[in-house]
Amino acid sequence: MKQLGNMKLYTLDEVTDELIGKKGSADRDEFDNNIEEALHAYKIGEAIKKARIMQNLTQEELGKRIGVQRAQISRIEKGYSISI
Numbered sequence: 001m002k003q004l005g006n007m008k009l010y011t012l013d014e015v016t017d018e019l020i021g022k023k024g025s026a027d028r029d030e031f032d033n034n035i036e037e038a039l040h041a042y043k044i045g046e047a048i049k050k051a052r053i054m055q056n057l058t059q060e061e062l063g064k065r066i067g068v069q070r071a072q073i074s075r076i077e078k079g080y081s082i083s084i
Contacts, residue, residue: 042079049077 059073
């Protein structure tokens with residue numbers, strides 16, 4: 001914690017330690033794994049979106065090519081779902 005005037009400033013790690021648990025605890029490990037999985041899904045979605053745009057395809061056109069609905073492509077690109 002850092003004092004700035006009469007305000008207390010906390011780092012993200014300090015807040016996470018307080019609310020989720022210290023690193024190495026079961027809850028914190030699960031939280032960190034969930035964050036890592038979400039970031040991974042987001043990066044995959046961004047790569048798919050970039051490739052789709054470079055090929056001048058709409059989400060609907062890409063969906064037809066791989067056999068899924070446009071909504072599924074949208075969810076994948078947003079990082080919500082990476083399963084097909």
